[in-house]
Amino acid sequence: MNQEPDSPAAESPTVSVLMSVFRPDPAQFRRALVSILEQEFRDLELIVVEDPSEVDVAPVLAERPDPRIRHVKNPRPVALAASRNQALALARSEFVAIADADDICLPHRVGDQVAFLRAHPQVSLCGGQIEVIDDTGRSLGYRHYPCDPKTLATTLRRYNAIAHPTVLARRAALTAVAGYDVDAGSGEDYDLWSRLVVAGHALANLDRVVLQYRVHEGSTKATRLRATLDATLRVKRTYWRAQMGFGDRARMLGERALRLLPAGVVQWLFLRRHLRRLPPSEAARG
DSSP: OOOOOSSOOSSOOSEEEEEEEESOOHHHHHHHHHHHHTOSOOOEEEEEEEEOOSSOSHHHHHTSOOTTEEEEEOSSOOOHHHHHHHHHHHOOSSEEEEEOTTOEEOTTHHHHHHHHHHHOTTEEEEEEEEEEEOTTSOEEEEEOOOOSHHHHHHHTTTSOOSOGGGOEEEHHHHHHTTSOOTTSGGGHHHHHHHHHHHTTOEEEEEEEEEEEEEOOTTSHHHHTHHHHHHHHHHHIIIIIGGGOOHHHHHHHHHHHHHTTSOHHHHHHHHHHHHEESSOHHHHHHO
């Protein structure tokens, strides 16, 4: 059995931030934690579901005694999708936000996304644009994602058009489709977005940078690249094959070829192809 969450807040918050943690870098986890607790939007809780490792997050959490933090430590490691579902099941809020233990949420992130979903009741989930940073926090560039729900739904048949750790969603929408599929492997987020769209939900991205997304050699993002490619291909075959055009199918062939390359090369190619020098607002003016 899991431990009961530590220090639950007295009342149900508006937003539950869900963070699954396994062997985090303490310094990066500390920065991620501070970026959530110091959001301009204060009516939130942070649910940390930790898988056991040689790195214990309790000492870092103790540095920030905050009743909004709820901490669960599993007795043994579980699949990442299962850990995310644990956190989702613990949430008591109207909205849930996703966060990773090595990324940095910008101060306006949660407030902007809550305001957007309240202003657009037909939208079930929104992400945002990202600034990609390296292990030291140096900016590598910006990743731009489509914002309009119709464009985003069409784009999903080509690639995962929502950065997972930028997401804020209506909790009811995620639970209506049973959350993450534990059999989806490293594509649990892409699978979830696809199921939401197939079920009739509208998804969107803000046109503003909401997150500094960290990439480094030891990160889960880097070590799971080949598994993520495999999972991406499975999602496309499962949900989007009937709607694919020639370009979509050609992209799948390219992704199959990428599986044969070293993970470091794949990450380098990805960053070179997709990152832009300017954030979305400045790029639009240019």
